[in-house]
Amino acid sequence: MTDLLTQLMMERDWLMADGATGTTLFNMGLTSGDAPELWNIEKPDNIRALYKGAVDAGSDIFLTNSFGGNASRLKLHDAQDRVRELNRAAAELGREVADASGRKVVVAGSIGPTGDIMEPMGSLTFDSAVEMFHEQAEGLKEGGADVLWVETISAPEEYKAAARAAELADMPWCGTMSFDTAGRTMMGITSADLAKMVETLSKPPLAFGANCGVGAADLLRTVLGFAAQGSERPIIAKGNAGIPKYVDGHIHYDGTPELMADYAVLARDCGARIIGGCCGTTPEHLRAMREALETRPRSDSRPTLEQIASTLGGFSSASDGTGDDAGPSRERRSRRRRS
Numbered sequence: 488m489t490d491l492l493t494q495l496m497m498e499r500d501w502l503m504a505d506g507a508t509g510t511t512l513f514n515m516g517l518t519s520g521d522a523p524e525l526w527n528i529e530k531p532d533n534i535r536a537l538y539k540g541a542v543d544a545g546s547d548i549f550l551t552n553s554f555g556g557n558a559s560r561l562k563l564h565d566a567q568d569r570v571r572e573l574n575r576a577a578a579e580l581g582r583e584v585a586d587a588s589g590r591k592v593v594v595a596g597s598i599g600p601t602g603d604i605m606e607p608m609g610s611l612t613f614d615s616a617v618e619m620f621h622e623q624a625e626g627l628k629e630g631g632a633d634v635l636w637v638e639t640i641s642a643p644e645e646y647k648a649a650a651r652a653a654e655l656a657d658m659p660w661c662g663t664m665s666f667d668t669a670g671r672t673m674m675g676i677t678s679a680d681l682a683k684m685v686e687t688l689s690k691p692p693l694a695f696g697a698n699c700g701v702g703a704a705d706l707l708r709t710v711l712g713f714a715a716q717g718s719e720r721p722i723i724a725k726g727n728a729g730i731p732k733y734v735d736g737h738i739h740y741d742g743t744p745e746l747m748a749d750y751a752v753l754a755r756d757c758g759a760r761i762i763g764g765c766c767g768t769t770p771e772h773l774r775a776m777r778e779a780l781e782t783r784p785r786s787d788s789r790p791t792l793e794q795i796a797s798t799l800g801g802f803s804s805a806s807d808g809t810g811d812d813a814g815p816s817r818e819r820r821s822r823r824r825r826s
């Protein structure tokens with residue numbers, strides 16, 4: 488049987504993913520020291536509201552509240568024994584909201600980084616990373632996730648470990664990396680590197696791409712980098728709503744719904760087939776993105792870096808490491824954030 492995401496991609500030209508998880512939960516009162524995954528049990532209505540916000544705004548795909556739901560990260564909250572339970576609950580709530588929506592909506596089981604540095608730079612072995620991701624994957628599968636969704640990865644070995652875990656769990660998967668360091672991931676991977684790497688995996692992702700990072704402009708430069716590799720594999724764009732800024736002690740994203748609508752249309756023209764937001768992207772942004780994708784015609788040509796910069800603002804670095812022209816830059820410090 489064909490999985491739901493593959494079915495939808497056969498029926499549709501583009502699909503809209505969701506927006507921010509972290510930003511939305513902080514707005515509901517989560518504090519930065521809390522493990523969001525505990526809310527799957529303690530505050531299920533908040534998680535239902537998080538999912539429903541995306542679905543009601545037109546998302547075809549939404550991610551479960553399980554980004555940090557691996558044993559290594561949950562250990563910080565003394566909840567390392569609850570991996571299966573918390574992931575299953577994240578997916579069960581998702582299944583409930585998706586099934587009640589009256590249309591086809593994909594429940595994507597979010598899997599974030601382990602939080603540990605992998606060998607040889609750190610102490611995490613490939614096998615233990617696989618084991619951690621596999622445990623999480625089985626919980627998400629039990630809860631009814633349609634697909635696994637690996638995100639915000641920096642290290643190629645960690646991406647490969649997640650791919651192996653999806654294989655062990657016999658689940659379709661998607662995987663994005665975060666290109667937040669002058670166009671590369673923190674571990675130095677370029678868009679071209681990822682596009683090539685996914686084709687070498689024994690269980691390649693249904694779709695691959697970029698999430699989070701710096702701003703929407705940088706993210707689209709990365710999407711152009713994927714597209715330049717000529718892969719037929721669907722590309723995912725999940726950019727932040729503008730640039731993070733500290734305002735009154737909080738991180739605030741300055742991207743308006745109008746800016747994210749422009750971003751969504753440009754993302755499609757750059758070659759992305761799955762388009763969503765990341766940090767700072769609220770249902771209001773998603774609604775504007777959906778409307779723009781439905782009403783604005785597709786361009787005949789790929790946007791240039793100049794067009795992206797003039798619409799969304801300049802890039803954080805002069806080059807993205809792939810050797811292409813950089814386009815206008817704007818000095819910005821990157822900030823790592825969870826989605």
Ligand SMILES: [Zn+2]
Binds near residue numbers: 825
């Ligand atoms: Zn993010």
